[in-house]
Amino acid sequence: DAKTTQPPSMDCAEGRAANLPCNHSTISGNEYVYWYRQIHSQGPQYIIHGLKNNETNEMASLIITEDRKSSTLILPHATLRDTAVYYCIVPKIKAAGNKLTFGGGTRVLVKP
Amino acid sequence: NAGVTQTPKFRILKIGQSMTLQCTQDMNHNYMYWYRQDPGMGLKLIYYSVGAGITDKGEVPNGYNVSRSTTEDFPLRLELAAPSQTSVYFCASSTQGATNEKLFFGSGTQLSVL
Numbered sequence: 001d002a003k004t005t006q007p008p009s010m011d012c013a014e015g016r017a018a019n020l021p022c023n024h025s026t027i028s029g030n031e032y033v034y035w036y037r038q039i040h041s042q043g044p045q046y047i048i049h050g051l052k053n054n055e056t057n058e059m060a061s062l063i064i065t066e067d068r069k070s071s072t073l074i075l076p077h078a079t080l081r082d083t084a085v086y087y088c089i090v091p092k093i094k095a096a097g098n099k100l101t102f103g104g105g106t107r108v109l110v111k112p
Numbered sequence: 113n114a115g116v117t118q119t120p121k122f123r124i125l126k127i128g129q130s131m132t133l134q135c136t137q138d139m140n141h142n143y144m145y146w147y148r149q150d151p152g153m154g155l156k157l158i159y160y161s162v163g164a165g166i167t168d169k170g171e172v173p174n175g176y177n178v179s180r181s182t183t184e185d186f187p188l189r190l191e192l193a194a195p196s197q198t199s200v201y202f203c204a205s206s207t208q209g210a211t212n213e214k215l216f217f218g219s220g221t222q223l224s225v226l
Contacts, residue, residue: 044215044217100215
């Protein structure tokens, strides 16, 4: 997987937008950016993924820079239940077995 | 539709004991995975399978064995439990898509080896 760099932790106020950055400067042209999150003691949960265009779903928005070297996950209205570790992953395209490598992620604490 | 189901949720083993962690999925996914997560760390891939009868090693396979006799089940076997295997174990599955596909995870098995 391409190396990704995320801040180890960040705080966010409840009701405000949370912007989570991720650097992936070695990304190849056909590699996707994936985001997962892990709420305490639970299995990771898929959030969103994208290639080059911005993406939005019911959980979040993903903004990928034009050069694709970085991206930002946006939680538009953070709630206390969004407190979790967020992982940015850039898997090798069609890697054998569709394997993912989870690094340290960003520990997000949503405060009331 | 239960998704990925892992049993047991908790287990305590003595050093040298053996056990099997069970994982089953009802989504007809070809790909299945076993990860372990030590406290405060990210997940590490132990073994994975791309279909019934096919398994391969991940990043940390030593001390573990797997089998995949059916599409639904992917058990993880610990033969001689060691304290270093104290961890939370997650099973996951995914479809076989044209590009990387999203993984669905189970709720985990917390294992302590004393």
